[in-house]
Amino acid sequence: MTAPVPVGTRLLHIGLPKTGTTTLQRGAAVNRAQLLGQGVCYPGTAFNHRDPVAALMRRPLGWRDRGAVVHHRSLWDGLLAELRESRADRAFISHEFICESDDRQAERFRGELGDRLHVAVTLRGFADLLASNWQQAVKAGHTGGFEQWLQSVLKRRKGPTVGTFYRRNDQAAIIKRWTELVGPENVTVVIVDKTNPDLLTESFEDLLGLRRGTMATRPVGGYAANRGLSAPEVELVRQVNMIMHTQRYDWHRYTSLVRHGLIARIQENRRPLPGEPSPQLPAWAARVALRRAREYAEQLQASGCRVIGDPAALTAPVRTVDAVVQPTELPLDAVVEGIAGVLSAADGLGPFFDHAADGLERRQARDALLERVLDPGTTRRVLNAYRATRHLPLRALGVAAGARFIDRAVRTITRK
Structure with missing residues (x-):
């Protein structure tokens, strides 16, 4: 030690x-x-x-x-x-x-x-x-x-x-x-x-x-x-970058749509195929x-x-x-996930169609419900933990446990 x-x-x-x-x-x-x-x-x-x-x-x-x-x-x-x-x-x-x-x-x-x-x-x-x-x-x-x-x-x-x-x-x-x-x-x-x-x-x-x-x-x-990211996934992002620069998107728009939309959804919802370089x-x-x-x-x-x-x-x-080979084909599922991430982010729902991006006033009802019993900082941490475990098979158990916690908190506050 x-x-x-x-x-x-x-x-x-x-x-x-x-x-x-x-x-x-x-x-x-x-x-x-x-x-x-x-x-x-x-x-x-x-x-x-x-x-x-x-x-x-x-x-x-x-x-x-x-x-x-x-x-x-x-x-x-x-x-x-x-x-x-x-x-x-x-x-x-x-x-x-x-x-x-x-x-x-x-x-x-x-x-x-x-x-x-x-x-x-x-x-x-x-x-x-x-x-x-x-x-x-x-x-x-x-x-x-x-x-x-x-x-x-x-x-x-x-x-x-x-x-x-x-x-x-x-x-x-x-x-x-x-x-x-x-x-x-x-x-x-x-x-x-x-x-x-x-x-x-x-x-x-x-x-x-x-x-x-x-x-x-x-x-x-x-x-x-x-x-x-795999080589084809990086190439997809790079090609999108060229479009974003040509169209003169600013940093805020780029991060909202690409970093926290396209890339985030590919990272979360996709696993590179066997043999994907x-x-x-x-x-x-x-x-x-x-x-x-x-x-x-x-x-x-x-x-x-x-x-x-x-x-x-x-x-x-x-x-x-021996030499770097630039990908010429992109996996269909990577493209689909990337498009879905951009569409979700464009609507202010993050990469997964389930929450408002940081800095946006629009919030979903469950965010507001949490804030009735928790402070905003704790609410953000609870929601982030929920989203970060979307890949786990036991996620439903965590949701149920969270629901019971919120229910108990609401009843406690009501009694007070």
Whole structure:
């Protein structure tokens, strides 16, 4: 077991992206009360701390030329106020945007969170994360194909996603920045390893002084888990992106229709067919990426920070193909689910024809019923839990249990 950070520490998890951050944040959010009961404050009510983090960084959310939003500083101030008022032994803040920080932004985090700051970095092999990073770029509106994107990123050509990619994934630069800022003794690196999937959650439980299993979560569907897309599914999204850009859709409309409509429904309601390919590196790209991965691993070893996990996982070979083949056919069920997701989102019902999207005034009757007995934040969490278990065969039992809970609550309030 890893020794916990000292009492009074604020543990700042900065990512990197695509290193299990969703799993970790879901484990903290779902079990927020259990964490607090064991002396750990996971502030706020949201799934993660994206919005307050972006507010402190003054980082725009969305496309800078079409609809980007910069959150007000008050979001961060609210998080900080909760930390100051909390009597918990430790605090946990997590979002992968933080790894994009330049020197001034990193200094801002240290200044705000104080001297008892410990930085946690989650790393994955550089070669292993390339395909998922391209896919994430496509899910954010990128229109370039995989081969084109690899050429730009690995040869460091100027392009719309290259700068962002290295701000998030230059492992050596990120480790150097934070070790110089807070000292190597205050930085812990957790290496994500496919051969040991429990290592990530258990490492953070240890760092926070939690009992093993505290941050465990129940199975969730592909939408909540942010499952990766197959090569044909990504191609469908990419083709839609080209249409969206041609028609000059803004970021808000894109996220409503594509990210939280088309993509969400495909992730949740579809399972790739046996033999359906996933994006894989061509041999040339793997050679370049593994060479860079070895350089990053050597620099990590020389950094002096604490490392949890096997450094060899950072340079492990990856599966390759001779050449990237762009899909020319799309599975019919993927297209059908995608269209259904867009239609539902266009009506303000999320991806599943069953709820109003965040920020819309129109709500369904069951939302209003819940709000008669629960506060809005709890209502949102109950509904999200319901939707996140749509794939489970025992979902009906959960619905029945929820109905009984609401019925008891209504009767209790009526008696009062």
